[in-house]
Each structure stands twice: as structure tokens, then as C-alpha cells.
Amino acid sequence: MENLAKLYYDWEIQLLVLLSFAIQLFLFFTGGLRRCSIKLHVWLSIWMAYLGADMVAVYALGYLSRHEDAHPLAFFWAPFLLVHLGGQDTITAFAVEDNSLWLRHLLNLAVQVFLAAYVFWKSIGRHNVELLVSGTFVFIVGVIKYGERIWSLRCGQYGSLEESPGNQYQxxxxxxxxxxxxxxxxxxxxxxxxxxxxxxxxxxxxxxxxxxxxxxxxxxxxxxxxxxxxxxxxxxxxxxxxxxxxxxxxxxxKALVLRTRGGVILRCMTQICSWIAFTVFFLGCDRGRYSRVDVAITYSLFVGGLFLEGCGLISLMxxxxxxxxxxxxxxxxxxxxxxxxxxxxxxxxxxxxxxxxSNAVGQYNFYGWIAVHSEQHKPIRSFSQQCMTMVIRMATLFGVEKEKVFWISKLLDREHIKVDRVLLKCLVDRVDCPGGTPGALPTIIFRCLRGDGIGPLAEGFILDAIGYHVLTEAHLRKYPRSDVDAADTNALVEHCQKLSRYMMYLMVASPSLLPVDESSVAMLEWCRGDEVGRDWVRHAESRADTLQLGKETLEEIKGRWMQLIIFAAIKARSETLAAQLARGGELLTFVWLQLGFYISKDEEPFNFNRPELTWGA
Structure with a gap:
């Protein structure tokens, strides 16, 4: 163990520097995956790398400040660590909240620049001039890179966007x-x-x-x-x-910064300084004076940094x-x-x-929790859902109420399916012409709230959504799924089910996107434990029993779900939808953005606080 500990101590700084550079490589090539992926392992790996990048670089700088004599060439790595703290072009913030921390990063910039300068200053006089000049240029690159990151964080802060006149787009x-x-x-x-x-x-x-x-x-x-x-x-x-x-x-x-004149000038400076530093180091380094391993690590940092700079230019192109x-x-x-x-x-x-x-929509069958007899009809599609079934059975054996394990279901029982492009186009087109004629958007939402047609009477958005979800699930079970001759009917059944379960998914996984005033847990307890709630569910099921089978009924169900989604998009907050962009995006965001285009071309002012657009009015 003593030999192992001594070996680790001798190689600690080399491992830290190489680990820091490896994390930067990983972040550059995977930072943009979040926009088109909802996979947990992708999200978790990027999150760990994003947090670990600063931790490793800061710790390595602290190590160099305390052990400057351990490795003669190690002082030269301090500016490279400053470059690593500047991050990569493909990711400056992991979540939208990270942009609000730009002042903290500004303070870190001052501290880490001082620490790197201290490490560099302590080595003056021990090395030749060429090495010091090369390190100085790398130091300049590190300061510029870190400055770009702070600038990008500040520009990406939602408050800064609201204060901006938008000249960067005009x-x-x-x-x-x-x-x-x-x-x-x-x-x-x-x-x-x-x-x-x-x-x-x-x-x-x-x-x-x-x-x-x-x-x-x-x-x-x-x-x-x-x-x-x-x-x-x-x-x-x-x-x-x-x-x-x-x-x-x-x-x-860093895209917004790199589109500005100042950003372009800074990027040109980093390119020039990087190549000057590498050239001076290549010509002036006394390789016989330093360890082969240390020289190889330094060359790796140079070549890897220039490689990332080149990839950044290609990405910009x-x-x-x-x-x-x-x-x-x-x-x-x-x-x-x-x-x-x-x-x-x-x-x-x-x-x-x-x-x-991500091209995927979440699905959750809330009806399986509020209808006692629905468990036998519930399809098991994934391993996580099989695990959820086992959890429920074990909880029942030990006398645990079903509601107590609902929080586990919200994690295991939901799933994501590929977006039906036909359905997405129908939703977007519905916004453009929601009632058959332009300008019918307020009228069609008002009809939805009044409960015209087959839907339950409006008592609030979450009650309408849950009641209509119960009605949809109960009605769709009457259609045989093996009927090959009725392809149009099967497509409508799938569309209705996708829209219904997508709304329930938003309710349990992202309630901040919906205009709700009750949590999904509270609604579950009300639907299962309160007499009024049970009557509400039975009423929705009885309404489903009175509906006739056929395409006309399915079209009406599909149209009503589109109305509910359009209304949810109207009430959604832009900050919340902006946060969803870093998690793969949401189907609701497309409806919301198309709705913005539709409203922006309306000649008359559109008031989101109209009485007919208020639940319970």
C-alpha cells in the first residue's frame, strides 16, 4: 500500500492535468447531445463532467501552488488549467439556472487568474526565456477563454435577454x-x-x-x-x-458571443496566441532538462488544445x-x-x-392509478414498468396503500415514445387555423372550457384534463387493436392515446409547464380517497360508455385534446420552456412557438387575460 500511495503521489499532478483535458474533450463532443437526447445516462454523464471539470482544474491549480518544486515543468501547466476553466464552445451552462451564476464565475476568474499567475511568477528565473514567453501566451488564451465563458453566461441569463433590445437578431x-x-x-x-x-x-x-x-x-x-x-x-x-x-x-x-464582433476578435486572438505559444515552446524547450513524461504531457496539451480550437472553427462554420x-x-x-x-x-x-x-414525447397512464379495475388492462411495455408492477404487488402484500408508492411510479412508470410527425403537424396546423378560420383561437378554447360536446364540464384545467383522460382511456379500450382493415381508425386511436397520456406525463413530470394549482399526488388522493373525486371518475367513465364507436367520435376526442394542449401552451411560461430546451425539448414548445407566430400576425391585440381564457369563468 505504501508503494502504491507513493506511486500515486509521484504521478498525481500528471493524472490531474490529463484528466482535466480528457473532460474538456468529452464536453466538447457531447455538450450538444442534450438538445436531442432524453436518455438518463447521457444527461448524467454530461452533468458529472460539467461539474467535475471545474473541480479538477481548481484542485490541480491548488496542487501546483503548493508543490511547484515537485516537477520542474509543472508550472507550465497552470495556464492550461486556466484554459480548461474557460470551458468549451458547445456547453457553457448545463441548466438555465447556471447562467444566473455568472457573477460567481467572475469572482472565480479573479481568484484562479491570481493563483495561476502566482504559480507562474514563482517559476521566473528557473527556466529559459522562450519557455516563459510561451507560457505567457497560453496564460492570455486562458484569460480570454474564461472571459468568453462569463460573457456567454451573462448573455444567456434570462434577465439579460429581457433587458436586451434584441439587436443581435435585428x-x-x-x-x-x-x-x-x-x-x-x-x-x-x-x-x-x-x-x-x-x-x-x-x-x-x-x-x-x-x-x-x-x-x-x-x-x-x-x-x-x-x-x-x-x-x-x-x-x-x-x-x-x-x-x-x-x-x-x-x-x-458560446454561440451568441461568437456572433458578435468582439467575440470574433477574441477568438482570432486565442488562435494566434495558441499557435505562437506552441511554436515558441517547440523551438525553445530544452527537452534534455525535463522529464520525457512531462514534455509529452505538455505536447499533448498543446496539440489537444489546437485540435479543439480547429474543431471549434469547423463548428462555427x-x-x-x-x-x-x-x-x-x-x-x-x-x-x-x-x-x-x-x-x-x-x-x-x-x-x-x-x-x-429529442423527437420524443412522454407518456403516463394516470387512469391506471385512479381506476381500481384497470390494472388487468394495463400493458407492460418496459423493464421499468415490470419493476413497478412488482413494487405494487409487494406493497400490497405488506399492507402498504397504493398511493404511498405513487412517487416511485412517477419515475418508473412513465415512458417516452417517438413523435408521430403527422400528429405534430396536426397540432401546429391547428394553431395556425384552430377552428377552420383564422381568428377562431379564443372561441375554440372558450368552447373547450364550457365543456361543449363529449367532454366533462370545466371545473379547472387539471380536473378537465384528468376527467378527459379517464373518458379517453375508458373509451379507447373498446376498439380492437388487431383490426388491420381499419388503419385510419387505429391511427386515430393511437393519436388520442398519445395526446391523453402526454398531458398526464406533463402533470406528473413537469407540472410547471401546465396551469395547475394542485399536484398530481393531491389529485390522486382526491380521485381515490374522496367521495366527490370517486364520483368524478365514475361520471367520466359513464360518459365514455355512452359514446358511439367510430371515426367521428375519435376525431372529436383528438380535437378536444388539441384544444387542451393549445390552452396549456398559451398559459406556459417562456422561462420554463427555455429550460426544457436543455432536456431534449417538449412537444408543447412547438405548439407554444407556433402560437406566438400566430398571435404576432394578429392585427388586433391578443389579451391572454381575457375572461373566457380563465379557468372557472
């Missing part, structure tokens, strides 16, 4: 390129079509930004060249994806903003190169065919 060349796009936006050339779609998504950013910071009134009454041509276009879904993807980049990466800017400046060859990198999806993750979000 660019003259956007109008030029928008006017050159074909009105019909149809082309036999798939690459040209995709290029026009990307440019259209970039041109939509002034409207998207105004929607995210809730400036709809200002957007509606000012002259805007874009908003009237975004609704109803053929590639609407892809334009929405691109708009949400750009907002993700601006909130969670493979950006929708770069493509649109090159198109506006008539640089066709460079625009073709940018489009090739953009559509490849290797670095920028903007592939033409790959969705720019």
Missing part, C-alpha cells in the same frame, strides 16, 4: 437574404431546399426572440418584414426546429448563422462548404434528416 443582411428566398419555397434540388429552410429559420429569429422574452405587443405593432410569411409554409416544422435550436445555442453555448451570412454576402463556394458541414451532422448536429430535438 441585422440588415437578414432582410436582404429573406427577400431573396422564394415565396413558395419549393425546389427539386434537396440541398437548395434545405438551404432555404435554414436561412428561413435564421430569418425567423427576431420573431422567436420576441416570443421568448414575451414582447408580442411590440412585435405586433411594429413593421416587421418576416412574421407574415412564417405561418402555413410547407417546411414549417423544420423552421420551428431551427429556431428552437438557435435559442438553445444562445442560452447554453457549420452554423446556420454562418450559412445565412455567406448567402447574403454572395460567397457561394463558402456557403456550399458551410452547408456541407451543416448537413453532415458530424459536429454541428444540424443534419437535414436528424431532428434538432
Amino acid at each position: 441585422l440588415p443582411w437578414l432582410v436582404e437574404i429573406f427577400e431573396e428566398l422564394p415565396v413558395e419555397r419549393e425546389s427539386t434540388d434537396q440541398r437548395t431546399y434545405y438551404c432555404d429552410t435554414v436561412c428561413l429559420g435564421v430569418c425567423s429569429m427576431p420573431t422567436v426572440f420576441s416570443i421568448f422574452v414575451s414582447r408580442m405587443a411590440k412585435l405586433r405593432f411594429r413593421k416587421h418584414p418576416f412574421k407574415d410569411r412564417f405561418v402555413g409554409i410547407k417546411q414549417n416544422l423544420k423552421v420551428l426546429e431551427i429556431g428552437l435550436g438557435i435559442m438553445y445555442d444562445d442560452l447554453y453555448t 457549420a452554423s446556420p448563422w454562418t450559412l445565412a451570412w455567406l448567402k447574403a454576402r454572395k460567397h457561394e463556394k463558402l456557403a456550399w462548404l458551410s452547408l456541407s458541414l451543416l448537413s453532415s451532422g458530424l459536429i454541428g448536429w444540424w443534419s437535414e434528416k436528424r431532428p434538432l430535438w
Whole structure:
């Protein structure tokens, strides 16, 4: 054990420096995966790397300040650790709340710069001038990198976005390129079509930004060249994806800073300083004076840093903003190169065919918990659901009430399924023309609240959603799933079930996205333990028994769920939806954004606090 401890002590700083660099490599190539993945292991690994990156770098700097004589060349690694603290272009914030901590990072910058400078200063006189000059340039790169990170965090803070006039999106060349796009936006050339779609998504950013910071009134009454041509276009879904993807980049990466003139100047400075530092070190390092391992580690840090800088430039080139800017400046060859990198999806993750979000919706069967007889009809689709069934059976054997293990169900019993693009398009189109004619949005929501048709009477959003979920689940069980000849009917059944269980998933997993005033646990206790609640469930089930089987009934059920989702999107807060962008995105966000486009082109002011849009009115 003593030999092992001594071996670790001798190699501790080398391992820490290499670990710090390995984490930076991991973060660069995986930081953007969160926008299009909801897998737990992806989220957990990025989260651990994001937290561990600063911890390892700070600890290594502290070690160097106390053991500067252990390894003669180790002083040279302090500026590299400062570069690592500056983070990577693909991830500056893991969650939207991290942007609010930019002042803490500013304080850390002062402390860590002082510590790195202290380590560097203690080594003056022990090494040749070339080595000190090289280290000084690396030190400059580290300060700039850390400054870029703090700048990005401050720009991504939601308060800063609300205070910003939005000039970063109001660019003259956007109008030029928008006017050159074909009105019909149809082309036999798939690459040209995709290029026009990307440019259209970039041109939509002034409207998207105004929607995210809730400036709809200002957007509606000012002259805007874009908003009237975004609704109803053929590639609407892809334009929405691109708009949400750009907002993700601006909130969670360095993209917003790198689009500014100051950001470009700083990035050019880091490139020049990095190459000067490497050249001076290569020419002036006395390799016979230092350990081979230490020299090899230093070269690895240089080469790896230059490699990440090169990948960062490629990622910047493979950006929708770069493509649109090159198109506006008539640089066709460079625009073709940018489009090739953009559509490849290797670095920028903007592939033409790959969705720019998780492309998945959550599902949860709340009816299985409030209906006693529903357990035998509940399908077991995954291993986690099988585990949940075993937990319920074990709890029943030991006399534990079913409600006591509901919190476990909220983790194990929910699932994610792939989005039906037809259903998503139906939802988006419903916003554009919700009642068959433009301007019918308030009327159709008012009818939903009044309970016209097959739905229960409105008593509040969460009661309406749960009651209609019970009605939908009870009615859909009457349809045989093996009927191959009724493909249209089966598709409607699936759509109704997906919408119903998606709303329940939001209620149990993300209640902050819904206009609810009760938790899912409280509603479960009310539906199962209160006589009024049990009567409510039985009433919804009896309403389901009176419905006739057929496409007409299914279409009405599907339409009512769309109305509920549209209303939920109206009441959703932009801050909460912005936070969901870092978790794979939500189907509700597409409806909300399309709703913003629809409202922005309305000639009359739209008041979200109209009496008919208030539950229980």
C-alpha cells in the first residue's frame, strides 16, 4: 500500500492535468447531445463532467501552488488549467439556472487568474526565456477563454435577454437574404431546399426572440418584414426546429458571443496566441532538462488544445448563422462548404434528416392509478414498468396503500415514445387555423372550457384534463387493436392515446409547464380517497360508455385534446420552456412557438387575460 500511495503521489499532478483535458474533450463532443437526447445516462454523464471539470482544474491549480518544486515543468501547466476553466464552445451552462451564476464565475476568474499567475511568477528565473514567453501566451488564451465563458453566461441569463433590445437578431443582411428566398419555397434540388429552410429559420429569429422574452405587443405593432410569411409554409416544422435550436445555442453555448464582433476578435486572438505559444515552446524547450513524461504531457496539451480550437472553427462554420451570412454576402463556394458541414451532422448536429430535438414525447397512464379495475388492462411495455408492477404487488402484500408508492411510479412508470410527425403537424396546423378560420383561437378554447360536446364540464384545467383522460382511456379500450382493415381508425386511436397520456406525463413530470394549482399526488388522493373525486371518475367513465364507436367520435376526442394542449401552451411560461430546451425539448414548445407566430400576425391585440381564457369563468 505504501508503494502504491507513493506511486500515486509521484504521478498525481500528471493524472490531474490529463484528466482535466480528457473532460474538456468529452464536453466538447457531447455538450450538444442534450438538445436531442432524453436518455438518463447521457444527461448524467454530461452533468458529472460539467461539474467535475471545474473541480479538477481548481484542485490541480491548488496542487501546483503548493508543490511547484515537485516537477520542474509543472508550472507550465497552470495556464492550461486556466484554459480548461474557460470551458468549451458547445456547453457553457448545463441548466438555465447556471447562467444566473455568472457573477460567481467572475469572482472565480479573479481568484484562479491570481493563483495561476502566482504559480507562474514563482517559476521566473528557473527556466529559459522562450519557455516563459510561451507560457505567457497560453496564460492570455486562458484569460480570454474564461472571459468568453462569463460573457456567454451573462448573455444567456434570462434577465439579460429581457433587458436586451434584441439587436443581435435585428441585422440588415437578414432582410436582404429573406427577400431573396422564394415565396413558395419549393425546389427539386434537396440541398437548395434545405438551404432555404435554414436561412428561413435564421430569418425567423427576431420573431422567436420576441416570443421568448414575451414582447408580442411590440412585435405586433411594429413593421416587421418576416412574421407574415412564417405561418402555413410547407417546411414549417423544420423552421420551428431551427429556431428552437438557435435559442438553445444562445442560452447554453458560446454561440451568441461568437456572433458578435468582439467575440470574433477574441477568438482570432486565442488562435494566434495558441499557435505562437506552441511554436515558441517547440523551438525553445530544452527537452534534455525535463522529464520525457512531462514534455509529452505538455505536447499533448498543446496539440489537444489546437485540435479543439480547429474543431471549434469547423463548428462555427457549420452554423446556420454562418450559412445565412455567406448567402447574403454572395460567397457561394463558402456557403456550399458551410452547408456541407451543416448537413453532415458530424459536429454541428444540424443534419437535414436528424431532428434538432429529442423527437420524443412522454407518456403516463394516470387512469391506471385512479381506476381500481384497470390494472388487468394495463400493458407492460418496459423493464421499468415490470419493476413497478412488482413494487405494487409487494406493497400490497405488506399492507402498504397504493398511493404511498405513487412517487416511485412517477419515475418508473412513465415512458417516452417517438413523435408521430403527422400528429405534430396536426397540432401546429391547428394553431395556425384552430377552428377552420383564422381568428377562431379564443372561441375554440372558450368552447373547450364550457365543456361543449363529449367532454366533462370545466371545473379547472387539471380536473378537465384528468376527467378527459379517464373518458379517453375508458373509451379507447373498446376498439380492437388487431383490426388491420381499419388503419385510419387505429391511427386515430393511437393519436388520442398519445395526446391523453402526454398531458398526464406533463402533470406528473413537469407540472410547471401546465396551469395547475394542485399536484398530481393531491389529485390522486382526491380521485381515490374522496367521495366527490370517486364520483368524478365514475361520471367520466359513464360518459365514455355512452359514446358511439367510430371515426367521428375519435376525431372529436383528438380535437378536444388539441384544444387542451393549445390552452396549456398559451398559459406556459417562456422561462420554463427555455429550460426544457436543455432536456431534449417538449412537444408543447412547438405548439407554444407556433402560437406566438400566430398571435404576432394578429392585427388586433391578443389579451391572454381575457375572461373566457380563465379557468372557472
